[in-house]
Amino acid sequence: MTSRMHEHDPQLTSLVFDYLQRRLAMDPVPLDRPGDAAEIQAALSGLITPGGRGAPAALSVYSETIAKSVLSADHPKFWAFIPAAPTKASLLFDMVVSCASIQGISWLEAAGAVAAENQVLRWIADSAGLPEGAGGTFVSGGSAANLSALVVARDTARRKRAPGAKLRIAVSDQAHSSIRNTANIIGVELFVVPTQDHVLTAAALRLAIDADPTGAAEAFAVVGTCGTTNAGIIDDLSGIAEVARERDWWFHVDGAYGGAGLLAPSVRGLYAGIEHADSFIVDPHKWLFAPFDCAALIYRQPALARAVHTQDASYLDAIHDSEEWNPTDYAYHLTRRARGLPLWFSLVVHGTDAYTEAVESSLTLARETAKLIAATPGLKLLRQPTLSVVLWQRDGWSAVDYNEWSHRILADQVAFVTPTQWAGQTVGRFAFLHPKTTIADVREVLATLQS
């Protein structure tokens, strides 16, 4: 039995490969719907047995029940939260990475993979204008990347502050929820800076510092966002960098969603100041068209991260024998999938221009959508989109109406759109990033608002 599990089984292989080929050929993939808990439980019940049920039974439950009750985040009309749109090349290479059993901890174990991942990190660092020595690693997501970076910021500050000194992270009221979680986990508090028009600026920071000099003195880092999850707004990164420099704060830039906009000439100017970041994150599994789960984490001075994250265990001494790059030393992780490789493969296959074009296409779509909404009676555009998120309001609608509409158009398999809050009200929100989403799709969804 044991050996059978590790023998090549051509039938099992073709069964799974056939399924994969069918899925990869779908255009678009089905949107699918939230499953019914009782039906899912019934289909799963009794499947794990001492003797095994065989591949056809397992795959049939997957394709008939599990897959159908999983919303496809890469559907061109999945506009809720932050969607995904992995390239076919990156999806295929993700399977290669799985088959290769790459342990991505260290240079010793995975030199080629580490070098290729670092090539991608270098490309990202160059697009942000970070210096030659910048580097880091890929982690599972923006939350893990924010946590790993801000731990380095905290420990770097601790070395400069009095023992036991209270520490805070300066953030805008628009920063991502993972920053607050990070603060809780690492035992520091937030120095929350109220924003005007939802943008963190140097002026807003200075006002908050003047209003609470004691709180400001406890701050050791400031987080700038490019762009915010709710509205795609880019903070005044150069103004924040200036204040950070004056106060010797660590400057962290959270570009989990919007960092990809660095590739787009039409908005690149809005990121001015990012080159001063001490740490920068961007999620390729969002707008850089890589599969889940992949976040790039880059430090201006990687040695500071190494000092904090390197795990000390005698059984690991072998990986630290040389001066080569060990991805484990740059984040809170040890074992890691070489999750940067699918992006590396796709970048090499398609070239960087294709990425620029794909990001620009969502920006163009957001601008066209904004125009369409502004011109539609009964709808109100809430602000000009900076990136690819569009916020709107329908006359006379309450939270209940938005929620009912959201459920209805998902049940009808038209689109997946969820409302959000803006200025204390429930509003509509479209988050675009799939290059195959069209203005005709937007018209179709807007038409459902009239009924």
Ligand SMILES: Cc1ncc(COP(=O)(O)O)c(C=O)c1O
């Ligand atoms: C600005 C920002 N930061 C952090 C995150 C968290 O990223 P993840 O979901 O990959 O943990 C998100 C997710 O949408 C985000 O938009």
